[in-house]
Amino acid sequence: MLDQKQVLDRYYLETRCQLVEIAATLDRFDRAESQGEAPQDPRLDQIYASLELLSRSRTSADRSRRLLEMFSDPA
Numbered sequence: 073m074l075d076q077k078q079v080l081d082r083y084y085l086e087t088r089c090q091l092v093e094i095a096a097t098l099d100r101f102d103r104a105e106s107q108g109e110a111p112q113d114p115r116l117d118q119i120y121a122s123l124e125l126l127s128r129s130r131t132s133a134d135r136s137r138r139l140l141e142m143f144s145d146p147a
Contacts, residue, residue: 094123118142 074082101116122139132138 094119 098119122142125135125138125142
């Protein structure tokens with residue numbers, strides 16, 4: 073099992089790249105032409121809710137499970 077420093081050493085650059093890609097997608101969305109009123113799309117709400125969850129430092133070790141539940145279809 074890796075220690076915390078090893079996890080950062082191994083995954084930092086990949087994670088940084090994924091975060092930049094998320095920011096770029098949101099920038100593209102904000103720059104896109106709207107067809108009148110801003111869309112009320114639940115997918116966008118899910119993205120922002122997931123970012124809020126991830127922004128909480130060291131809350132729990134089950135973030136992946138919670139994100140999967142957020143993006144799952146309700147049963």
